[in-house]
Amino acid sequence: MANFTSNTYQMKRKILTFTNKISRQLTKPERKFVADITYGILAAESCLLTDIVDQLHEDSRKINIVDRLSRHLEKGTPVKAAVSYLQMVKKWIPSEPVIHIDDSDVVKPDGYKFESLGIVRDGSESSSAKNVYQKGYHVTEACVLTTSNHPVSIFSRIHSSSEKDYKSANTITFDAMERGAALFHKATFAMDRGYDDNKMFLKLDELKQDYVIRLKSNRKLL
Numbered sequence: 001m002a003n004f005t006s007n008t009y010q011m012k013r014k015i016l017t018f019t020n021k022i023s024r025q026l027t028k029p030e031r032k033f034v035a036d037i038t039y040g041i042l043a044a045e046s047c048l049l050t051d052i053v054d055q056l057h058e059d060s061r062k063i064n065i066v067d068r069l070s071r072h073l074e075k076g077t078p079v080k081a082a083v084s085y086l087q088m089v090k091k092w093i094p095s096e097p098v099i100h101i102d103d104s105d106v107v108k109p110d111g112y113k114f115e116s117l118g119i120v121r122d123g124s125e126s127s128s129a130k131n132v133y134q135k136g137y138h139v140t141e142a143c144v145l146t147t148s149n150h151p152v153s154i155f156s157r158i159h160s161s162s163e164k165d166y167k168s169a170n171t172i173t174f175d176a177m178e179r180g181a182a183l184f185h186k187a188t189f190a191m192d193r194g195y196d197d198n199k200m201f202l203k204l205d206e207l208k209q210d211y212v213i214r215l216k217s218n219r220k221l222l
Contacts, residue, residue: 015039022084033072034081086183089154092146096210099180099187100143100151101173103194106158107136118160138169142176144184155179174203181207188212 016035023034040052053065105120117135125132142155155176160166173195180187189204189211196216204211 011042012039015042021088022081023078025080025084026078030072030078030081033069037069037072086154089144089152090183092152093144093184094147095184096186096188097184098145098190099154099184100145100190101155101176101180101195102141102192103169103173104139104141105136106139107134109134109136111135116160116163118162138172140169140172140176142180144180144187154183170197170199173200177203177207177209181209186210 015038019035019038020031023031026034036056037052040055041047043055044051046052049066049069050062052069053062056065058065105123107120107122107124108114108117111117114135116137118137119133120136120138122132122134122136125134137158137160140155140157140159141153143151144154146152157172157175159169159172161169177189180189187209189209191200191211191213193214193216195213196219200213201211
């Protein structure tokens, strides 16, 4: 039991050291939120706020802590924290790194009150012979490989065509490409066949980036 407690303390100390590096320019409430949400997710192994709150062991009522975390989440990632995080990531990355971009989905089939809930292809239920569509959101993620070949996120966005002023999924992908190019100047983008599109090739050429994209079976090469 003593060893377990010691391991837990060491893990929490490492997490707080990490969060302090990316939140040092934030207000005190924001710094506390960054530490609480990061530690809570890792300790609970869950993204549910009720599970996260259970790991914080605070004296306040559970519903009040959930409300506090929710209010911070509604504001999105603080710009200063995002900049500090990305600058820290750059220290772990080799020159001309590999960046992976991929899309996935978050399915909410029983959801009715979620904001801007759209329709997405359910990757878990769909197959090459059948597409299954559900209520949910698209997720675009870009990860870069560190010097030890560990993937680290540099871009993550949940989006829906039901959002006001939404342009397209391609626009989100272009944002991810632009961030990677701005951070590392020169990189190799690795992407699956869903990105076999002339628009993607032209965008990466415009950014002067290298890329490896798996082609669709009907792609004609000259």
